[in-house]
Amino acid sequence: MPQTPDPQTSRLDAQFAFLNEADRLKSVLRATTLCDGSRRENSGEHSWHLALYAMVLADQAPPDVSIDRVIRMLILHDLVEIDVGDVPIHSANGAAHASLETQAAEQRAADRIFGLLPADLAHSFRALWDEFEAAETPDAVFAKSLDRVQPVLANLLSGGGTWTTYSVTWDQLESRVGNKIARGAPRIWDWVKAQVRPFFGG
Amino acid sequence: MPQTPDPQTSRLDAQFAFLNEADRLKSVLRATTLCDGSRRENSGEHSWHLALYAMVLADQAPPDVSIDRVIRMLILHDLVEIDVGDVPIHSANGAAHASLETQAAEQRAADRIFGLLPADLAHSFRALWDEFEAAETPDAVFAKSLDRVQPVLANLLSGGGTWTTYSVTWDQLESRVGNKIARGAPRIWDWVKAQVRPFFGG
Numbered sequence: 001m002p003q004t005p006d007p008q009t010s011r012l013d014a015q016f017a018f019l020n021e022a023d024r025l026k027s028v029l030r031a032t033t034l035c036d037g038s039r040r041e042n043s044g045e046h047s048w049h050l051a052l053y054a055m056v057l058a059d060q061a062p063p064d065v066s067i068d069r070v071i072r073m074l075i076l077h078d079l080v081e082i083d084v085g086d087v088p089i090h091s092a093n094g095a096a097h098a099s100l101e102t103q104a105a106e107q108r109a110a111d112r113i114f115g116l117l118p119a120d121l122a123h124s125f126r127a128l129w130d131e132f133e134a135a136e137t138p139d140a141v142f143a144k145s146l147d148r149v150q151p152v153l154a155n156l157l158s159g160g161g162t163w164t165t166y167s168v169t170w171d172q173l174e175s176r177v178g179n180k181i182a183r184g185a186p187r188i189w190d191w192v193k194a195q196v197r198p199f200f201g202g
Numbered sequence: 203m204p205q206t207p208d209p210q211t212s213r214l215d216a217q218f219a220f221l222n223e224a225d226r227l228k229s230v231l232r233a234t235t236l237c238d239g240s241r242r243e244n245s246g247e248h249s250w251h252l253a254l255y256a257m258v259l260a261d262q263a264p265p266d267v268s269i270d271r272v273i274r275m276l277i278l279h280d281l282v283e284i285d286v287g288d289v290p291i292h293s294a295n296g297a298a299h300a301s302l303e304t305q306a307a308e309q310r311a312a313d314r315i316f317g318l319l320p321a322d323l324a325h326s327f328r329a330l331w332d333e334f335e336a337a338e339t340p341d342a343v344f345a346k347s348l349d350r351v352q353p354v355l356a357n358l359l360s361g362g363g364t365w366t367t368y369s370v371t372w373d374q375l376e377s378r379v380g381n382k383i384a385r386g387a388p389r390i391w392d393w394v395k396a397q398v399r400p401f402f403g404g
Contacts, residue, residue: 020355024237034229035222048250057217072257191214
């Protein structure tokens, strides 16, 4: 008779299958470069930087935000890009990022990737990612603000970045990016706006 | 009379000075490659992967471990490499990694890098990094185990990696890596050992 696999071993098999698959996020390139402009940023290191943003800018979050949940959301938030790739916010004149097609592809990717995990973790990780995507809870709104602000700094420090690539205007930056930062972290957007406005001739 | 700077603005100046400096961790290359062997891993994306390890392998931690503190430790743990670089665990026949010289350089790096932050954050981040380095508390011991296990998977999946580079033997892997994984996460080391032993002819 075949041996029944040890449940502990099977669980670790699934945990490591997910962790090994997650490694591929380091090969997903974003439109944004590193701050020194030397190369394009990948979505793995971007996710690390955002988790650090949450730790550093915690005092800018409303009091009902759990920073530890925000950190966990940000660690997971881009995993679907392993299948879908990064869709730059300024590409297709700002229309591709939130398209129904992109959203459907991301849902399929979430099914596959979180589905590698043991059921309890698959469920809790998926719930956290769904919450981030919906951008309705205080935690998700703050996490989304950080996800929008980090590329602004990278563009500013690298001399224009995707603003130049996609010929972004100040009004477009305010509507696609600034309003979303301001929704979760208004004082951060005030500070960033003062840094960035001169680049756009303001 | 010169204007007194707004304290909120000064605080954000310091927070972003630190976050912008942290971007440089993405350019620190480790000896280990990605799991697919395509290129060397950098310390920023490595830190992200470890934070994900902590989320996924939380059930392997002893009950007195706070996974949220472990995640925060892992996000910060390699920042000193911006100044010092990564010192591979198997380099110099295993002697360079924990040398007094490396430790002193890392202390100076921690002074400089965490010193960019506002004082309250500088203090709390430095305390967390010191705790990780000392590897005495349950949180730090578990975090160190994860830091040791992730490159083992990368080496295994990429066909040898730094084991080949540095002609590592099974006994060396057990003493430099296995024992430290087993200290914080014995069942993880049992599982990993069963995957890895055949590579070393066991």
